[in-house]
Structure formats: C-alpha cells, structure tokens
Amino acid sequence: MDFVGMEKLSLVDFDDNLTATLFMAGCPFRCPFCHNGDLVLHPEKAEPIPFEEVLTYLKKRQGVLDAVCITGGEPTLMPDLEDKIRAIRDLGYKIKLDSNGFQPHVLENLIGKGLLDYVAMDIKNCPEKYDLTIGTHVDLDLIERSIRLLMNSGIDYEFRTTTIEEFHSEEDIEKLARWIQGASRYFLQKYIDSENCIQHYFHAISPQKADRYLQIVRKYVPNAQLRGFDD
Numbered sequence: 001m002d003f004v005g006m007e008k009l010s011l012v013d014f015d016d017n018l019t020a021t022l023f024m025a026g027c028p029f030r031c032p033f034c035h036n037g038d039l040v041l042h043p044e045k046a047e048p049i050p051f052e053e054v055l056t057y058l059k060k061r062q063g064v065l066d067a068v069c070i071t072g073g074e075p076t077l078m079p080d081l082e083d084k085i086r087a088i089r090d091l092g093y094k095i096k097l098d099s100n101g102f103q104p105h106v107l108e109n110l111i112g113k114g115l116l117d118y119v120a121m122d123i124k125n126c127p128e129k130y131d132l133t134i135g136t137h138v139d140l141d142l143i144e145r146s147i148r149l150l151m152n153s154g155i156d157y158e159f160r161t162t163t164i165e166e167f168h169s170e171e172d173i174e175k176l177a178r179w180i181q182g183a184s185r186y187f188l189q190k191y192i193d194s195e196n197c198i199q200h201y202f203h204a205i206s207p208q209k210a211d212r213y214l215q216i217v218r219k220y221v222p223n224a225q226l227r228g229f230d231d
C-alpha cells in the first residue's frame with residue numbers, strides 16, 4: 001500500500017522538528033468534521049506515490065529535515081506500515097504517527113519494537129458520545145486500550161480533541177478529561193471548516209468557551225493546552 005500525499009515541509013506537525021508529512025488513504029471512521037474527506041470517502045481515487053519516490057526525497061533531505069509524520073486517513077490500516085517506518089528510520093528520521101486509536105495491537109507492536117518517537121491520538125469525545133462524533137460505531141474497548149497503552153508506554157505522545165460546538169458540552173469535556181486523567185499531554189483544538197471536510201454544518205467553540213473547557217480539563221490533565229485558538 002502506497003502513501004497518497006506528501007507535504008514536503010511542515011513546521012507545525014511535530015513540535016520544533018522540521019517534518020515531512022506522509023498521507024495514506026482510508027479510515028473506518030466518518031467524523032463529519034474530518035478535513036481529509038476525499039482520502040476517507042474515496043481512497044480508491046487517491047493517486048499513489050511510489051515509496052521509492054518518497055525515499056528518494058527523504059534521502060535528499062537528510063540532515064535538513066528531522067522527522068516524518070505519518071498521517072491519514074488512519075495509517076494503522078497500512079499492511080506494510082512497519083516496513084515503511086523501518087525504511088524511513090534507517091535514513092535517520094524520527095517518526096510521529098497520527099492515529100484514531102482503533103487498532104491498539106498495531107500501536108503496541110510498533111511501540112514494542114521501538115519504531116515510534118511520538119504518537120498523536122485523537123480522543124473524539126466522551127465515551128457516551130463517541131459513535132455520534134465519529135459517524136459510525138467503534139468498540140470503545142479498543143480506544144480504551146490505546147489510551148492505556150500510550151499512557152504506560154514511556155514514549156512521547158499527545159491526546160487531542162477537535163472541539164465542535166454541536167458535539168462537545170462542558171459535561172462531555174469533563175467526562176472525556178476524567179477518562180484520560182493523568183495524561184502527559186492533551187490539546188483542545190479549534191475546529192476550522194475547509195473545502196475538504198466531510199460535512200460543513202459545524203461551528204468552532206468560542207475562545208471564551210475554550211478557556212472554560214481548558215479549566216475543566218486541567219483538573220484532570222494539568223498540562224492541557226489550547227491549540228489554534230490564538231489566531
């Protein structure tokens with residue numbers, strides 16, 4: 001399975017690292033606010049990039065770029081993800097993986113083999129509103145396993161929630177925060193509509209509401225932060 005997109009330089013994906021971002025197509029979730037609607041709904045239409053081409057670019061940028069972010073879609077669906085990560089790491093790059101957490105066994109395997117430097121996992125909502133928020137059904141035991149796995153893994157990770165006026169109440173945020181109590185890093189992210197979103201009927205929460213939510217979350221995750229609300 002090939003990647004279907006490459007952002008050659010990103011300054012925002014992985015802390016201070018100069019990062020190239022690789023996209024794969026396909027995801028079992030249908031989050032209506034998803035920014036990669038084409039990759040999720042029509043993976044068959046995405047143009048594959050031969051992996052050799054990716055490696056050629058990364059070889060040219062050795063010593064310039066620091067890291068590669070693998071995102072989606074849902075990258076844990078790639079059958080040969082481990083091989084691809086190994087090939088990229090062999091060039092000296094750090095690896096950040098984005099995931100919705102529905103395949104804890106894949107994360108466990110990669111973490112166990114020391115192949116990941118950072119994982120960013122979405123926590124879409126409190127357990128009671130998970131299915132509503134992702135537009136389909138997921139076995140919450142899988143999400144729970146990924147949460148505990150990351151919290152006990154010893155590697156750097158973050159949890160993050162894209163906050164949507166229509167989906168997240170104060171009560172939901174409190175339940176969500178209690179679920180991930182003790183996490184080392186958590187972000188409440190601002191929702192921004194874009195052309196490629198699956199649906200367009202949603203609204204960002206106000207900066208004032210974001211501040212209130214942050215205070216709630218910090219009772220459980222003291223290091224929680226806002227992301228994207230300061231522009």
Ligand code: SF4
Binds near residue numbers: 028
């Ligand atoms: S936001 Fe992430 S988990 Fe949701 S549909 Fe898009 S790629 Fe999948």
